[in-house]
Amino acid sequence: MFPFKATLEEINKDPDNYVDSVFSCLESEFLVMPKGAGFVEYPAFEGGYEALKVATNGFSVLDPAVIYPVTVSEPISIIVLRTMLGFTPPEWGYVTTQKTGVKVTQGFIRSLDRKIRMAPEEELNTNGVTKDRVKAMVKAACHLLSEGAPKVNNDQLHRLNKADTKHGISSIKNLSRIGAPYAMLLYERFIGRPFAGHRDSVSDIIGDSLESAIEEVLTKAGVSFRKTKRAERIEGFDQTPDFIIPSEFNPRIVIEAKITEDDGTARDKVTRIQHLGELSLAGRSQNNPRYEVIACIGGRGFGVRREDMKKMILATRGKVFTAKTLEHLVECSALKKYRSNQ
Known part of the structure; x- marks a missing residue:
């Protein structure tokens, strides 16, 4: 039996049974x-690699004066250089500023990196400060790659x-x-996690998939709702939930949508949901909360710590749903009061 179909008294009698039921329908993507x-795509990346290989005589000589024109005509080669360094865009910008004295800001290099990824084969526009900054980035990269890793202490690892x-x-x-x-x-994949950089870059999209599914359920049922924006401030909430029903002016139900593949991050998200539960009871009795708190979760991170899941179930009074049980979201919560489509 799922917790959203049970009363708070039933949950308190046997919380472990309800933990098992949520665990059984958690999915990881x-x-x-x-x-x-x-x-x-790989062909574009390989094109940049081959362009660099030709320009450097098979990586025999890393001459910034020769490599810079390649970065303009084949900008994907900038991504290849960064991959060879093993740096994030801001890290490359920071090292460039240190080594050349040319200020390469995080904003600039993040924007440049995204622009190249969006159009990897489009010639780079070097107007304004772009030319000097890219030249400095290439110079710093050639210097680092030519020198190789310096000696460090035995308890340290150089990037x-x-x-x-x-x-070198x-x-x-x-x-x-x-x-x-x-x-x-x-071994290097083991240290760095395969696809780590890409996964980080699409983390918002991964989270949005669950929010989109919730939005679809609410819309289909004709439930009025306010979907909040990331980092938006809503009066009455020191932490803004993902959905407020029917509106932020009259919150009767709040929904938190959370996906995580990491148990440590899951603990933080459980704490957030618990806090919403505490806010709902501020100055109220257990049987008369200000609003109902609903948790919609996904990912293997939530399936690790039983005690954390138990806390979430109790904080939401059983209203914990997964992607597999979203079909019951409206009928098994206070949302059914706001259904306008039968």
């Missing part, structure tokens, strides 16, 4: 990710201590000519 806008950059140009040249050993590639 970590194996499949949306590509999202700006996803770079350039990778199979293709550890010994010779490492890059060798791997580009003979291919990387599979075991080393697997």
Whole structure:
């Protein structure tokens, strides 16, 4: 029996049974990710790699004066250079500023990175400060990749201590000519998580999938609702829920939609839902909350800690739904009072 079909008294008598029922219908989509806008297909990435390989004589000489024109005509090569470094865009900007004195702001380099990913084969526009900043970025990258990883303490690991950059140009040249050993590639993937950068870039889209499903259920039932925006401030809430029914001027139901594949993050999200439950009871009795709190969750992160799930079920008085049980969202909550489509 699902907790949203039980009374609070029934849940309190046997909370573990309801924890099991929620766990049984939790699903994880970590194996499949949306590509999202700006996803770079392999042929485009390989084109940038080959352009760099030709310009550097098989990565034998990393000359900024030779590489810069390639970054203009084949801007995807900038993404390839960043991948060789193993840096995020802001990290590359920071190192460039340090090493060249040319200020490359986070805003600039994030915007440049996205612009290239959106149109990887479109020639780079070097108007304004772009030319000087990209030249500085290339110069800093060539310097770092040529020098390789410096010695550090035994209890430290340098970011350039990778199979293709550890010994500078010779490492890059060798791997580009003979291919990387599979075991080393697997090891580096183990350290960095496969697709980590892409997964981070589409994290909002992954979360939006659950919100879109909730919105569809509410719309189909003709329920009036206010879908809030990220980081929006709503009067009466020190943390803004994802949905307010029927409106923020008369909140009677709030819905939090959360997806996580990590149990640590899940704990934080449970705490957030608990806090909404506490706010609903501020100055009220247990049987007369200001509004009903509903949790719609997904991802394997919520299926790890039983105590956290128990807290969530109690905080929402059983109103915990997953993607598999969203069909019961309206009929098994106070939302049914606001249904206008039968």
